[in-house]
Amino acid sequence: MLRRLLIENYLLVRRIELEFADGLTVLTGETGAGKSMLLGALDVLLGERFPRNPVPEHAERSVIEGEFDLPELPLNVKTLLGESAKGRQLFLRREITRQGRSRSWLNDHPLPQEALQTLREALVDFHGQREHQSLFKPACQLDYVDVYAGTRIIAQNVAVLFASRLEKKRELEKTKAAWTAHQKDRALLEYQLEEIERLGLKAGEEDALEARLTKLESAEKLALEASRLLGLLSEADPSLVAQSGQAKVIAGGISKTDRDLSPVAEELSSISSRLKDIAEQVRHYIDGLSFYDAELVRLRERRSILWELRRRHGLAV
Known part of the structure; x- marks a missing residue:
């Protein structure tokens, strides 16, 4: 049952403290005496919405306290309140600031709003036109x-x-x-x-694959450079082989009239023949490197698979 009710700085009430004895307590008075205000304060203490601007101008906050004496709380209330619900005495306090914020405590433990609503149903039964009666x-x-x-x-x-x-x-x-x-x-x-x-997969495969790829990619670069060389020698327009051949023909024609240029014609003939041999050697060199192409493609595909495996599973092979 309710043993004590304290109201400070709430609406028109500066301070009032009521103590209740066992049995029935009746508050009487003419209309406007403040009976409903006391009941309203008790309602606010138990979680009801407070009226607009409840804090008087002379105060910083409203304080409502209630002391309850219960032989036993319902099990659901005990479970919800935990440590703050131990003992027969329940000391409930609610403060409302001028900014419209409020906080509640039960036995000096902070009490959330949902717990306050559950506690309300166990402590007080309001009977009136707008309140629900627990009997129903x-x-x-x-x-x-x-x-x-x-x-x-x-x-x-x-x-x-x-x-x-x-x-x-x-x-x-x-x-x-x-x-x-x-x-x-x-x-x-x-x-x-x-x-x-x-x-x-094999142990150490990734390292071996990278080493082999480095070697093959180096060979690929050599093949590209050799192809450029072959182009200059025999495939460009004009190529060195073609130009040397033309020079040899011109020098040979001149040497038929003037024998003094015969040594030059012979040298150009040798150079032209030598350039042809060099071009053929370069072609053979490129053909010797071409067998790496298929292996290079295969190893690059394998490396892509290993990289994807590392990305998805964090594996190192």
Whole structure:
């Protein structure tokens, strides 16, 4: 039951403190005496919305306190409030600031709004045109039946067992979800393992592959440069071979008239023949390098596969 009610700086009330004895207490007075204001303050203490601008101009905050003496709290209230609900005495306090913010405490422990609403239903029953009476709530009706039948302890034990059952059910659902996730992870790992085994990976393969690619890519560069050389020698327009041949013909024609140029004609003939031999040697060199092309393509594809494997699975081969 309510033992004490303190109201400070709330609407027209500067300070009032009421203490209640066992049994029935009746507040009487003419209309406008403030009876509804006291009940409204008690309602606000228990979580009801407070009126606009409840803090008087001379104060910084409104304070409402209530002290309750209960032989026993309902199990759901005990579970919700935890440590702050221990003992027979419940000391409830709510402060409202001038900025319109409010905070509540139960036995000096901060109390959230949803917990305050649950506590309200256990502490006070407001009867009026706009309030719901606990007598019409099915949960309260069951409490009354249990009290009348003397089975409240049994009901509390059943509630404990039911709460335990719900907890076990949640644990079971959690275990099922974990098992499902485990199965999915296992299937993924099996797929990844099969993929890795299908690739036929070997220890040290990546290092060996990079070394071989370095060598082949160097050979590729040599082949490109050799192709440029061959182009200059025999495939360009005009090429060195063609120009040397033309020079040889011109020098040969001159030497038929003037024998003094015969040595030059002979030298040009030798140079032209030598350039042809050099061009043929370069062509053979390029042909010797061409067998690397297919291997280079294959190794590059293999390296791309290994890089993708590293990216997806964090593996180093």
